[in-house]
Amino acid sequence: MSEVLTPTPTASRVAALPRLDAALVWLMALTCGLVVANIYYNQPLLAAIGRTFRVSDSHASLIATATQVGYTLGMLLVVPLGDKLERKRLMLWMLLGAAGCLAAAALAPTxxxxxxxxxxxxxxxxxxxxxxxMAAHLAPEADRGRIVGRVMSGLLIGILLSRTVSGYVGAHLGWRMVFEGAAGLMIALAALLAWRLPTDQPAFQGTYASLMQSLFTLTRELAPLRRSALVGASIFAAFSVFWTTLAFYLESPAYHYGSDVAGFFGLVGAVGALAAPLAGKTADTRGPRYAITLGIIMALGAYMVLGLSGGYLVGLVAGVILLDVGVQAAHISNQTLVFSLRPEARSRLNTVYMTGYFTGGSIGSVVGGLAWMHYGWPGVCTIGGVFVALALVLHRSYGR
Known part of the structure; x- marks a missing residue:
């Protein structure tokens, strides 16, 4: 069994790794933000996409689900290779692949x-x-949560501002232009990473089959990993319920807004990204479980605000800020906990956690679309609150 799990990296390999300076951290944050945006560009555009192809709102929401399902598959089948293949080369190939797929989406006739x-x-x-x-591996142990939080802040800003950009561009230039522009960004980013990102030689020496088998071994052996994956799935399901249905709500008779306003809420939600480094620091000083509890409670409060006063713009804005801060605080702290479990297997630990996380997001998108179609905004807020409550129960009781 120990052969399935990766041996600890050698001292020579650790010594060969570059120092994690501020410029490298910011490059990683920028990369995370620009790439993860690909998954969320479609959310403010769902109503426009539905009109283009003459499908219902719930049918159009499947585009958001399809992208999240793909992201989950990428984490499950490709990300573990980060412990086996040289990460930089793998990432460059993925960026070029993303550029081609984004171009295909822009030209899709059906x-x-x-x-x-x-x-x-x-x-x-x-x-x-x-x-x-990679960032967790290069970071000093005492600062790991803070550095992971800083890199994650780039990812979170990308998630949220992607909606702002795509909403504005979609309203003025059409939704296809959003995907065309994203394809160009991926090519430019690949060139930047080829120049600046360091190489990171793998430690795992087994086959791809044994690599994938080790995912099950790690999941079976590590109860904190299972708990974090389930909590992450529940909290991200709640997050996706809201963001998948927001464009529909804003275009409904309650507001009569377009995709550009739906995208503007990404700017509001970007406040949540400010919580990422703070959440990481809190996880370093108070422990991840404390920070996770705090984040979940904030997300639960967000759905109370959205349910009671989401019909007023000020209530909707307050709910978005609370939800994003709470979800991101819980997520960063969860990842800090997961990365500490088996340092030699961080790519695979991240695969297990993030596969659960985005599986929850995919479920949230589907359930959110159905809740909107059948029960409107009250149904959306109810099911979102149920997912957050489930996260709290799992966090406080599972695996103890």
């Missing part, structure tokens, strides 16, 4: 082809889940 391209976009956009274990 809804089915757009959905297929969306799955592939998700698979190729799993690059941040290779960068985060």
């Amino acid at each position: 809804f089915g082809l757009l959905a297929a391209a969306s799955v592939l976009i998700g698979i190729c956009s799993a690059v941040p889940q290779l960068l985060l274990p």
Whole structure:
């Protein structure tokens, strides 16, 4: 069994790794933000996409689900290779693949082809889940939470501002232009990483089959990993319930806003990214479990605000800020905990955790779309609150 799990990296390998200076941390954060944006560009555009292909709101929401399913597949099948293959080269190939798939989405003549391209976009956009274990590996132990939080802040800003950019561009230039621009960004980013990102030689010497088998071994042996994956899945399901349905709510008779306003809420939600370094620091000083509890409680409060006063713009804004801060605080602290479990297997630990995380996100997108179609905004807030409550129960009781 010990052969399935990666041996501890040698001292020579550790010594060969570059120092994690501030410029490198910011490059990693920028990369995470630009790449993960590929997954969320479609959310403010769902209503426009539905009109283009003459499908219902719930049908159009499947594009968001398809992209998240692809991202989950990328984490499950590709990210573990970060412990076996040289990460820089793997990431460059994925970026070029993402560029091609984004171009295909921009040109898609049918809804089915757009959905297929969306799955592939998700698979190729799993690059941040290779960068985060690299940052955790290079970071000093005492500062790991803070540095992971800083890199994650780039990812979170990318998630949220992607909606702002795509909402504005989609409203003025059409939704296809969003994907065309993203394809160009991926090519430019690949050139930047080829120049600046350090190489990171792998430690795992086994086959791909044994690499994948070790995912099950790690999951079986590490109860904290199982708990973190389930909590992450629940909290991200709650996050996706809101963001998948927001464009529909804003275009409904309650507000009569377009995709540009839906995208503006990404700017509001970007406040949550400010919580990432703070959450990492809190995890370093108070412990990850304390920070996770705090984040979940904030997310639960967010859905109370959204349910009671989401019909007023000020209530909607307050709920978005609370939800994003809470979800991101819980997520960063969860990752800090996971990366501390087996340092020699961080890519695979991240795979297990993030596969659970985005599986929850995919479920949240589907359930959120159904809740909106059948029960409107009250149904969305109810199911979102249920997912957050489930995260709290799992965090406080599972695996203890």
